[in-house]
Amino acid sequence: MLLTKITFFERFEHDILSGTKTITLRDETESHVIAGQTLPVSTFETDRWFCDIHIIDVVPILFSDLSDQHAKQENMSLSELRRVINEIYPGLEQLFQIQFCVVREK
Numbered sequence: 001m002l003l004t005k006i007t008f009f010e011r012f013e014h015d016i017l018s019g020t021k022t023i024t025l026r027d028e029t030e031s032h033v034i035a036g037q038t039l040p041v042s043t044f045e046t047d048r049w050f051c052d053i054h055i056i057d058v059v060p061i062l063f064s065d066l067s068d069q070h071a072k073q074e075n076m077s078l079s080e081l082r083r084v085i086n087e088i089y090p091g092l093e094q095l096f097q098i099q100f101c102v103v104r105e106k
């Protein structure tokens with residue numbers, strides 16, 4: 001079943017809107033989006049809509065294969081990215097990289 005919306009933690013809103021965060025790494029349950037889809041984005045905390053994103057692609061990626069390139073696309077250092085993912089998805093190895101661009105803003 002395709003997702004019809006996606007949420008992000010509020011603390012990433014600025015980076016998403018400024019275009020410095022262009023990927024998100026999710027678990028399998030949150031990976032059901034496809035290239036070409038446009039999705040409304042809201043904050044996880046209060047479900048406040050703040051933009052629409054266009055999905056560029058979705059590819060599987062292992063936690064252990066994360067590189068500086070992924071971190072750069074998250075506007076973080078690699079150690080920061082690994083720590084953030086470990087907090088959200090403790091011990092999870094199989095992730096999915098969703099690449100996106102913002103197409104409409106609040």
Ligand SMILES: CC(=O)Nc1ccn([C@@H]2O[C@H](CO)[C@@H](O)[C@H]2O)c(=O)n1
Binds near residue numbers: 008
């Ligand atoms: C419930 C919900 O909203 N979940 C998530 C899950 C992930 N992320 C961000 O994606 C990147 C890799 O995981 C990091 O920047 C994360 O913080 C997010 O913002 N929100």
